[in-house]
Structures are given as C-alpha cells and as structure tokens.
Amino acid sequence: MWLKHSNDVKSSTDIVSASNSNSNSTVDSPQLVITTDISSVLEQLGTFVKTLQQENLNLIQMVLDHVKNYCEEHSPLVVTDPNFMMDALKQETIKGLEETAKVMVSAGFEKDFSEVYNSCRRECLDKCLMHSLFVLKKLSSEDIHDMPWKDLEDEIKRWIRAFNVTLKILFHGERQLCDRVFSGFSSAADFSFIEICRVSTTQLLNFADSIATVSRSPECLFKIIEVFETFRDLIPEFESLFCDQYGVSLKNEAIIWKKIGKAIRSIFTELEYLLDQNMTTGTYRSSCLHPITQHVMNYLRVVSKSRQTLEQVFDDSSLSGKILNIMDVLESNLEAKAKCCEDPSLGHIFLMNNNTYIVQMTKDNELGILLGDEWFRKHTQKIWHYHEQFQKTFGTMQPTLVEDFFPLFYNKQQIDEIHEWKGSEGSKAYGGNVHETLTKYISQ
CATH class of the missing domain: 1.10.357 (Tetracycline Repressor; domain 2)
Incomplete structure (x- = not known):
C-alpha cells in the first residue's frame, strides 16, 4: 500500500x-x-x-x-x-x-x-x-x-x-x-x-x-x-x-x-583563390571563349538567383563586393592569358570574346543587379577598347593566324548589338564543375 x-x-x-x-x-x-x-x-x-x-x-x-x-x-x-x-x-x-x-x-x-x-x-x-x-x-x-x-x-x-x-x-x-x-x-x-x-x-x-x-x-x-x-x-x-x-x-x-x-562565405573565398591560382605563364594559342570564363559566369549567374539568401549570409559584409572581387580576379586571369598569346591581335580577339560573353551573362538578371550599372558600362567600354586595339594590330598578324582565328571572334555588328542581348539559356541550371575546370586549365 x-x-x-x-x-x-x-x-x-x-x-x-x-x-x-x-x-x-x-x-x-x-x-x-x-x-x-x-x-x-x-x-x-x-x-x-x-x-x-x-x-x-x-x-x-x-x-x-x-x-x-x-x-x-x-x-x-x-x-x-x-x-x-x-x-x-x-x-x-x-x-x-x-x-x-x-x-x-x-x-x-x-x-x-x-x-x-x-x-x-x-x-x-x-x-x-x-x-x-x-x-x-x-x-x-x-x-x-x-x-x-x-x-x-x-x-x-x-x-x-x-x-x-x-x-x-x-x-x-x-x-x-x-x-x-x-x-x-x-x-x-x-x-x-x-x-x-x-x-x-x-x-x-x-x-x-x-x-x-x-x-x-x-x-x-x-x-x-x-x-x-x-x-x-x-x-x-x-x-x-x-x-x-x-x-x-x-x-x-x-x-x-x-x-x-x-x-557559404568560405566557398566564395575558395572560388576567388582558385581563380587567382589559375594565372597562365606559358604560350597561349587560342582566341576562343575560355572554359574558365564559361564555367565561372554560368556558376555566378545561377548562384545569384539565391541573392536574397546570400545577402542574409553575408550580413554586415557585402555580397556585391565579394562578387566584384571574383570578377576582378577573373578579369586579371583573362588578361594574363591574353598576354601569353603568340600574337597581340589574338590577345585582343581573346579578350573581346571572353568579355563579350561576360557582359552577355550579366544582362537582365540577378548577377547584373549585384554588379551594378557602373560595372556594366565599364565593361561594355572595355569591349570597344579591345576592338579598337585589335584593329590597330590586325595588320601585323601572320596570314596563317588570320586564316585560323579570324572567324572565331565576335564581329563589330555583334559588339554593336551588345545592349540587345538577353543572356544565355544554358545558364538556367548550373551543371558544371568549377573546381575541376580551374584545376584542368591551371596552366593553360
């Protein structure tokens, strides 16, 4: 009991x-x-x-x-x-x-x-x-x-x-x-x-x-x-x-x-680091769109669709500032590759190709909002600058190089129409591997 x-x-x-x-x-x-x-x-x-x-x-x-x-x-x-x-x-x-x-x-x-x-x-x-x-x-x-x-x-x-x-x-x-x-x-x-x-x-x-x-x-x-x-x-x-x-x-x-x-913030830092490590030192013989440009821009475009969440993640620091830093490193990467081209004209064509693609990928989307109108105007002017530099050096290009590479760059009409571009369908879903691409092309 x-x-x-x-x-x-x-x-x-x-x-x-x-x-x-x-x-x-x-x-x-x-x-x-x-x-x-x-x-x-x-x-x-x-x-x-x-x-x-x-x-x-x-x-x-x-x-x-x-x-x-x-x-x-x-x-x-x-x-x-x-x-x-x-x-x-x-x-x-x-x-x-x-x-x-x-x-x-x-x-x-x-x-x-x-x-x-x-x-x-x-x-x-x-x-x-x-x-x-x-x-x-x-x-x-x-x-x-x-x-x-x-x-x-x-x-x-x-x-x-x-x-x-x-x-x-x-x-x-x-x-x-x-x-x-x-x-x-x-x-x-x-x-x-x-x-x-x-x-x-x-x-x-x-x-x-x-x-x-x-x-x-x-x-x-x-x-x-x-x-x-x-x-x-x-x-x-x-x-x-x-x-x-x-x-x-x-x-x-x-x-x-x-x-x-x-x-998440550390991943952005890692991307910036990988790009910085991918500076070319050897001779570069291509004026085409570089795989790194394509992968990085597709990646950033898809990432930017989560802009509101990422702005919460970065809190007191600036998401826009981090994206701008990555774009600066990518630009330096491309300029380094252009300097390694065996002919200056090829370097200008290379920069036209890659920067035109970059601007195209920032048109009318969240990535463009993060980068801002000033960045867009600046890079549109850069494409014109590279076009003018190409015209000055084109006469010195070897005939064989003209035959091989001239068809591969954006012509003046395409540059004139840059403001009409609406972006790439291929960036709707990112399926690439940035780390693998940067590692593959570490010396290219």
Missing part, C-alpha cells in the same frame, strides 16, 4: 471505465482500475504503454501518408490539421495515461512514469524518421566527411525533408500529447517533451554541423544554401517549441545555421 499522499491517491484513482466499444481501431484500450498499490499502478502503466506502442504503428502510417507528396513529389509541406497526430491515437489510451500520470506524479513517482512514457515516444519518433520515406541514417561526423559528395547530396535531401516534417508535424504532435498526458503538471510536461525530442534533435543538428565543415568546393554551395534556408525558415518553429527552461540547450545548438553561413 502507498502511505504517501494516500488521500490524494484514493481520489485521483477513482476513475470510470475507459473502454470504447465504438472505436474502429483493432487495438482495444485497457480498462482503468482503482488501486493505490504501486505495483498495480506500474502494471497498469505498462499496459497502457503497450497499447500506445501498437497504436504508434497506425500513427506512423498516418504521418507518412500525410507527407508522402511532399517527400516524393517535392510539393510544399502543408499541415491542414494540426491535431491529426492526436486524433490518430485512441482517446481512451490518452485518458488512461493522463490519469495514471496524475496518480504517479502526485505520489512522487514522476521520474518512474516519465522514463517509461518517454522511451515509448522516442521509439515512435525514431521509427518514423528511419522509415523508407525518409531513410534518415545515423551518420557520424567521420561518415559524412568520408562520403562522396554525390551521395552526400542525397543525404542532404533526406535531411531537409526529415527536418521539416519533424519540426512542423512530429514535434508539435509530441508537444500536444505531453501537455495532455501531464495535464496539470506543466513542468513535468516540459521536461518530458525535451527528453523525448532530444535524441532526434541532436541527430538532425549534428548532421547540419558536419555539413558546415565538409567541403569548401564551389560545387557544394547550392546544397549548403538549401541547408541554410531550411534552418532559417524553421528557426521560428524551433524557438516556439523549445522556449522553456529545459529547451535552452537545444535552442542554443540551433545557432549552427550561422556556422553554415560561414561555410
């Missing part, structure tokens, strides 16, 4: 039957019994938890059905019924857990109840996230760093889906369930909720933390931007869920998104 709070326990356990003959579920909820014996109450708790574990299977399937289109067809995640997780569980089971919690918490056995209940709910979360719809793997930092980037891109896609569903649906459902089960004991509800969510939250945050340090290669930028945007958009959800004293540590860990922003 319980001696502690015996009167409270007697009144708390004076409960009516919780059976439900009208339920469509195949799982029958156990019947509440009146008892003041701790062993009997623990046995009753075990029965309710076992029933809850069976009902979890139905709950998980409902969650998966609810988010299937979002996961498989990349449609927006829409939560039409914020209570659908609670509705998926039998109310008799929830009521039984609530009354059992009331008895045990009032009698000083909060820890015993929470340990059993929390373990059941953590198991449900884990099964949901490990399901084939998410296939979220428990990867260590070493696993992530050793994984080929192509495979890691797939893991990032899974992480983004899982993180959205977890914060917008699963955690909200767990919060509602905790508040109901621990009705009247708000501190116990807060603590239980954090303990249930801690493992899943840490797993999701640790993955993002590892992504922030995995690579500075320019090709990694696009997926890392997606990770940053996911964090940014879910911060309000995160702060709302973990707003009490127990959630402070988890909420503080969410500053990882700032670390991701730092990783």
